[in-house]
Amino acid sequence: MTAPIDTGPAAEVAAGLPEDRPARGTLRYALTKVGGALVSIAMVIVATFFMFRLIPGDPVIAYTRDVPLSPDQIELLRKQMGLDQPVFNQFIDFVVRAVRFDFGTSYEYRRPVMDLIGEKVGSTLLLTGVGLVIAVSLGLWQGTRAAWNHGGRFDRYSTAISLVLWSVPTFWLGLLLLMTLAAGIGPIPGMFPTRGMDSVDAPDGFAYILDVAHHMVLPCLTLVAVVYAQYLLVMRSSLLDEIGQDYVTTARAKGLRDDLVRRRHAVPNALLPTVTLVFIHIGFVVGGAVTVEYVFSWPGLGLLFVEAIKGPDFPVMQGAFLVVCIAVIIMNTLADVVYHLLDPRVRAA
Numbered sequence: 001m002t003a004p005i006d007t008g009p010a011a012e013v014a015a016g017l018p019e020d021r022p023a024r025g026t027l028r029y030a031l032t033k034v035g036g037a038l039v040s041i042a043m044v045i046v047a048t049f050f051m052f053r054l055i056p057g058d059p060v061i062a063y064t065r066d067v068p069l070s071p072d073q074i075e076l077l078r079k080q081m082g083l084d085q086p087v088f089n090q091f092i093d094f095v096v097r098a099v100r101f102d103f104g105t106s107y108e109y110r111r112p113v114m115d116l117i118g119e120k121v122g123s124t125l126l127l128t129g130v131g132l133v134i135a136v137s138l139g140l141w142q143g144t145r146a147a148w149n150h151g152g153r154f155d156r157y158s159t160a161i162s163l164v165l166w167s168v169p170t171f172w173l174g175l176l177l178l179m180t181l182a183a184g185i186g187p188i189p190g191m192f193p194t195r196g197m198d199s200v201d202a203p204d205g206f207a208y209i210l211d212v213a214h215h216m217v218l219p220c221l222t223l224v225a226v227v228y229a230q231y232l233l234v235m236r237s238s239l240l241d242e243i244g245q246d247y248v249t250t251a252r253a254k255g256l257r258d259d260l261v262r263r264r265h266a267v268p269n270a271l272l273p274t275v276t277l278v279f280i281h282i283g284f285v286v287g288g289a290v291t292v293e294y295v296f297s298w299p300g301l302g303l304l305f306v307e308a309i310k311g312p313d314f315p316v317m318q319g320a321f322l323v324v325c326i327a328v329i330i331m332n333t334l335a336d337v338v339y340h341l342l343d344p345r346v347r348a349a
Helices: 007-015 021-053 060-065 070-078 087-097 113-148 151-166 170-182 206-241 244-254 258-270 272-287 292-297 299-310 314-342 344-348
Strands: none
Touching: 021 087, 021 206, 021 244, 021 314, 060 070, 070 314, 087 314, 113 151, 113 272, 113 292, 113 299, 113 314, 151 206, 170 206, 170 292, 206 272, 206 292, 206 299, 244 258, 244 299, 258 272, 272 314
8 A cells, every 4th residue: 555645756757747847836836936025025014114103102201101201302202202204214223233133123112123132032942932832732632632533531621621711812821820820819929920030139050041941831831721722623634534545444444553553554645734823923933922822011122012002112113013923924935845846736736
């Protein structure tokens, strides 16, 4: 019995494709996707500038609310922030800077926006990266087991629980965990910190790693609970489709053990639809979960973005939003290209 998806040269010849056509087709396909990604990034740059200008509030008034200033001083601040220029001139300046990844200086922090993003992105990658790895592993494992034992108790319970968690608002789940596991219930004290990434008197070395891990439990648990259901449901649906294929029936008829059929044949093919989903979430890892970071006061890009909205701090909002969007676009493009390489049926189409 042969594998249901053969990516070797023989499969290309059997499909009636010249041996050099797949390489040219893949390159053409990749260039097309890159071109589409560049167009998307250009549209995001335009939308980013005008979208945040719709937020009510004047940054100059907001940041000088408690400081008595004369009209001349206010006008000077407006000039320093570049808000005295016409909107069109501000837009052209923003586009020119964005191409160089220069988003200007923060109104609140008086520092380059890219420096702020560089400081916060590490915390975001740590939290959401760990959460993504756990969510993918847990979701794919449960989805595989649920589909292979379709209709069983594990399938019913795991699907029901995942659907409930997927429907729960992220901020509500985070607040619930704060009230129960962090603040404690009645006489039971809380087991985890309520905010931040580390303790004020955090030790050094390995003890510091344990301290950060202790702070990361609740926000990471919130992320995993909401995200893993997507992988479970996609994997379950994909594997159910594969179970009904002829090659699975043939493998079982030849006497192969069920776990061998599942591991070597059904699961590798069922994993293909999850490639896009994984890459999409990798893109969102850069931006992190805004609500989770805000609820748990995690010092990442999400918290920085929310604090910038309160200003409003236009440079920080625009820079953080644009970085996240570009990351998602790049990951989507990579997902399309990788899927094209993995599945010869896509290349033949």
